[in-house]
Amino acid sequence: MLKKCLSTLALALIVTWVASAQDARTVVANASKAMGVDTLKTVQFSATGFDFALGQAPNPSAPWPKFIEKSYTRAINFETPASKVDRVRMQGENPPHGGGQQPLVGEQPVSQTIIVGSDTPWVQQLEIVLMPHGFLRAAAAKNATVETKTVGGKKYSVVSFLGDNKAKVNGYINAQNLVERVETWIDNPFFGDMPFEAIYTDYKDAGGAKFPMHIVQKQGGYPIFDLTVTDVKANAAVNIQPPQGRGAAGGGGGAPAAAQATSEKLGDGVYLILGGYAAIAVDFKDHITIIESGQSEARGQAVIAEAKRLIPNKPITYVVNTHSHVDHSSGLRAAVSEGPTILTHQLNKAYLEKTLSLPHTLNPDKAQQNGKKPVIEGMGEKKVLTDGTHVVELYHLQNFGHHDGMLIAYFPKEKVLLEADGYNPQAPNATPPSPPSPFTLSLLDNIRRLKLDVDRIVPVHYPADNRVVTMAELTKWVGRTTTN
Ligand SMILES: [Zn+2]
Incomplete structure (x- = not known):
């Protein structure tokens, strides 16, 4: 009886499909x-x-x-x-x-x-x-x-x-x-x-x-x-006709951005990870904190792998996200599959919880495959991460038009500041925009407001020539001669 019902149902489905x-x-x-x-x-x-x-x-x-x-x-x-x-x-x-x-x-x-x-x-x-x-x-x-x-x-x-x-x-x-x-x-x-x-x-x-x-x-x-x-x-x-010259190859398909990570020591237990969107890994006493995880799952995985290579046998507990733009948050999918808590400004918390939980069935990434759910922590204007020796100060930028929930990371011992989209360095001989970008001016205003003593900037959008970006370069770019 059941069999008959099923075959009738199957027939009905076929008839419906043909009709459809x-x-x-x-x-x-x-x-x-x-x-x-x-x-x-x-x-x-x-x-x-x-x-x-x-x-x-x-x-x-x-x-x-x-x-x-x-x-x-x-x-x-x-x-x-x-x-x-x-x-x-x-x-x-x-x-x-x-x-x-x-x-x-x-x-x-x-x-x-x-x-x-x-x-x-x-x-x-x-x-x-x-x-x-x-x-x-x-x-x-x-x-x-x-x-x-x-x-x-x-x-x-x-x-x-x-x-x-x-x-x-x-x-x-x-x-x-x-x-x-x-x-x-x-x-x-x-x-x-x-x-x-x-x-x-x-x-x-x-x-x-x-x-x-x-x-x-x-x-x-x-x-x-x-x-x-x-x-x-x-x-x-x-x-x-197919386009000639620049951009001619395949209409912008291209290979994904290089995910290979290289690194440079910025100070005791503080490592700059290059080879894509810049990130910093910090060797705390019993854990690792990573700041920024790049523009893709592959880059996020490369940053995490490099941090683990530099700092073996410690768990990654935090991945700090500067802001919720797609190019700064796609690498967080790698963090979700690995398990650390994602730390961001509170404005981004619910959004990242929702977005990082969306299904990826068309092209399943690792988080989709292992079914891990994002763990997000929101912070306010300031948060200090320290083990007594190493110090990272996270600040929320005020009046920063690029993104209302933007964080910067300041390393007081190293006098290093990691920033995203406030100053994206161009080629060394490039002409600065006139007037300067309001986002760059706002970054400088925030550095002054917070009285941060910065020697070196680590732009997440690192310059193509991999040069060291100084505070002096930043102030010169906007036509200011003095700092702080
Ligand atoms: Zn952005």
Whole structure:
């Protein structure tokens, strides 16, 4: 009886699936017809609006910080498929607040070319697949299914297929047969299985096809683009060639940043770890404390391994996190899998607890595999870590626009200050910005307020030439001649 029930159920599932697949073909065909997918082989459009820097919010409760898209032009060939974007960015937050290399001085041209080939990463292909016409083309080529969903009182046919990264790609098709929203998930070293979605509204006729005049892309729940389309040319003669010269290789895929760690002794039991985002390991009497863990799980693991090599047979009890930006917190995933407590400013505590607990099923890292949960401790304005011999003073920076919950680490015996994103040294012959970055000025103001006697700065964004950065270099960079 049970067997019979099961086989009936299995049959029912197969029938439903076949019906669903057939329905999906009909839904996709109807939407394709309404939107002119067959006629729209290429498109070129211009827009103005904003882009936003993922994971660089000024504090854990704010959206990603905004930049102005002074101009934005994109050409897409749906048949190749290929896409080329040329845009000009400007500073959008005034006063500067948050990361993403703020303040952006003047105009910054950005170009991105994607020509889909057999080795093009899925995340790049998504730039075309997430477009309404790109989605319908992909849905027609894959084993798409459909279900009906009501969202916000509105009924949609939701067409789904599996992306190359094994995440679902869902397209929301409205009663007018227009694609209103496409969503999927991509791997991010900090945010895990991160939602990536695009919302399309204000459809207009474009040479017999329908094209959205408002495009919003979101990653991690907040916008990364908000574009108002000003001009659409259907079937424009687009000629997308591989980029030449700088950045030509593979459209920015590239190898992950070097994770090999090298080290330098800064003083008794205090070690600077280089070879990526800088970190410091401290040899306390019966334990190790690490300050900063880098931009990736691999870098976090390399920092931890180097600390253990330098200071054998002691447990790592603390990993200090300067602030919760994605590039300073992705290495914390390595700390989570190892077990030490993560110490950060209290503003970041709940955010790191939540974010470091997110699932990483698309590309499982070690913390995902061993199931360890983050242990986070928040601190206020000042905390001193000492065993009676070694001393590390942690301070919260005040009025620091890059991040509201930023910590610095001061080593009074060594007169060393570790800082993140207050002063990111450039090449020795670089011209300082005029006026100086408000973040650099704020760092200096805080050093004075706290009366810290600093000889050497350890910027987490260490200079490419690995030079020793002095307090004198920092004051000279902002045009000040005296310190303290
Ligand atoms: Zn930052």
